[in-house]
Amino acid sequence: AYDIGLHGVVYQVNKWDPKQFDWTKKLADADYVGPTCQYCHMRGGHHNVQRFGTVYTGMGMSMADRGAPIWNEKRDRWVSVCDDCHSPRFARELLQALDEAVKDAGLKYRETFKVAEDLLLDGV
Secondary structure: OOOOOHHHHHHHHHOOOOOOOOOOOOHHHOOOOOOOHHHHHOHHHOOOHHHHOOOOOOOOHHHOOOOOHHHHHHHHHHHHHHOOOOOHHHHHHHHHHHHHHHHHHHHHHHHHHHHHHHHHHOOO
16 A cells, blocks of 8 residues: 555655665654655654554454544554644544545455355355
8 A cells, every 4th residue: 555655656766866765864864755664653763563553453444443542542643643744634634534445445345255255155
């Protein structure tokens, strides 16, 4: 998803340009043209990449309780990362759009799984 999204495309186009991505700098000191995976998920040198994920460990995206306090804490943390370059409103609207996409993907996954299961039961 990152590679085909706007941030990933910016990275892929510019990753070999030392003016755009100076790999000799510490992440905290870097001024990249776009965020890398590490910029968002290893913020401040933390090596727990789930720290800035919106899903808490052990829950799939479609199963996550979006009303749980830990869910809201993670979303606020994510918005604080996006806020480096974007407005908090933009980040929250994008998160809402992602929620809708996850719901749609979950439905399609279950539909596809049911078709495959039915074919298996039919001996196909």
